[in-house]
Amino acid sequence: MPEGKGPRILKWEGSVPVPPIPNTNFASFFLNVVAQYGEAAALVDAATGKRHTYGDIQHLVSRVRDGFAAAGVGVGDSVLLLTSNHIDAPVVLFSTMLRGAACVPVNPYLTAEELAHVIRVSGARWAVVHEEVLKVAEEAFSLVGSRVLRQLWVLGDVAGRASLADLIRTEIGDPPVAEAFDPATTVAMMPFSSGTTGLPKGVMLSHRNLMTAYLQSKYIRELNPPGSPNALQCTLMLLPTYHIYGHLFLMGCLSTGGKAVMLQKFSPEKYFEAIQNYKVTFSPIVPHIAKFLSETPLWQKYDLSSLMAFSSGSAPLPTSTMMNLMKRSGKGAGQGYGMTETCATVAVNGGAVGFKLNAAGKLLPYYECKVIDVKTGQMVGEGVEGEICLRGPSIMLGYVNNAQATSDTIDSEGWLHTGDLGYYDGDNFLYLTDRIKDLIKVKGYQVCPSELEKLLRDVEGVSDVAVVGVPSDRLGEAPRAYVVPAEGATLDPKELMKHVADKVLPYKQLSGGVEFVEVLPKNHMGKVLKRQLKNKFIKFQSKL
Structure with a gap:
């Protein structure tokens, strides 16, 4: 129960x-868990x-690990994985980790x-690397330099060109000796931050970080x-x-013996x-997909009776969109709050932890939170x-080769400063209000x-909006x-400005004006690239 209205640290x-x-x-550890599922289908290409099968994964990971060993990959090394959703991607991920190296999974749509x-x-x-982005x-x-790359598959x-199949067929004498390393401090995976406000940073996630995320998910399911x-x-x-x-x-699905259907790109029909x-x-989704699904008439054309629920993450999902999605689909929907730097979901709104409108959710196991x-x-x-x-124990080790950014983000007491603004209520539900950098x-x-x-989204005829x-x-x-x-829709900029002005203090009015656009620039996870909007405005003004 809440301890009162004064400042407090939130816990599970x-x-x-x-555990x-x-x-x-x-x-x-994970491969030992899923070994029990034998020849059940594990990864399926939707197209x-x-x-x-789970048995295939065990066999392939063992062979790829040996191939990596023969190629010289060892503890502390990094292996780039450049592909969209592919049934071989988890094989590469696990094989890299087994060698004590870091897998660096990267968006295949990046420029050179x-x-x-x-x-x-x-x-x-x-x-x-996937053949399409070779x-x-x-x-x-x-x-980067001609001598940097040692080998590419x-x-x-x-x-x-050498393929993953060649790597699997690599002949090696004695099985590679497992090299000793500390799982708590060794990087297992190095995803890169979204970079919506600057260059992406490499997030160092240890084996212990990933283990915490797995145990948390298992705990909540149970x-x-x-x-x-x-x-x-x-x-x-x-x-x-x-x-x-x-x-x-993906880890949650595989850990329960489920089948992960890999879809490379979103198109409504596919x-x-x-x-x-x-x-x-x-079906886990992101907010802009949720909005599309809440409005499309395609529900009537397909048999979707097997679907139980959606989950949305990566950016706040407007409550109206969530309610419309559940109404249109007849399925449950929840949302979670987390970030690459936490390695796991921090809070969930829905399911066993409870639900409140507009909330990001309640804090999950292993975490502490303060505002x-x-x-x-x-x-x-x-x-x-x-x-x-x-x-908590799933907080990243830090940003690779960026001590300043790490110290700016994780303080001396181990608190990760998220850059997110929000508050908590009397029932310890968290609410997100904005990003500090967006203020x-x-x-x-x-x-x-x-x-x-939010005020502008309430206006009929507004499909999407960003304020910078x-x-x-x-x-x-x-x-x-x-x-x-x-x-x-027919919208008038002056009417939109008046709609906002009637509801806010004078300094909050849209004094910078209203501009209609066909689409907002977003990254692959649906986050609006506000930096691009601001830079475009500045560039235009400089020409006047």
């Missing part, structure tokens, strides 16, 4: 003891139907220059009543597994066909907005873009709205 409130975290190689940045930061000297990978490595079949259906029994992996959000759901053809039971005043750093009480800080400073006053965005601060000689910064009108 469950009565069942939280200790074994200090062991995560891949070895081709090609599949791997962006990928070169990832290679430099991660120190990757080996790479497994040229980009080769160009990126050439930008292709997912696919490219004449004259809170369900005995005999409850396993929603993860067939999970549609539309989420990219190179992102921590997708990775967590999405619904996959659910129908493979009897999908669970601090942005200026003073002091803890604040319930209902008071501040920065959300988190502490707009108008004559010294702080303006939360999300407050204005643009330079102003008079105000310092001025809130400017970029609005995507719904199809067929």
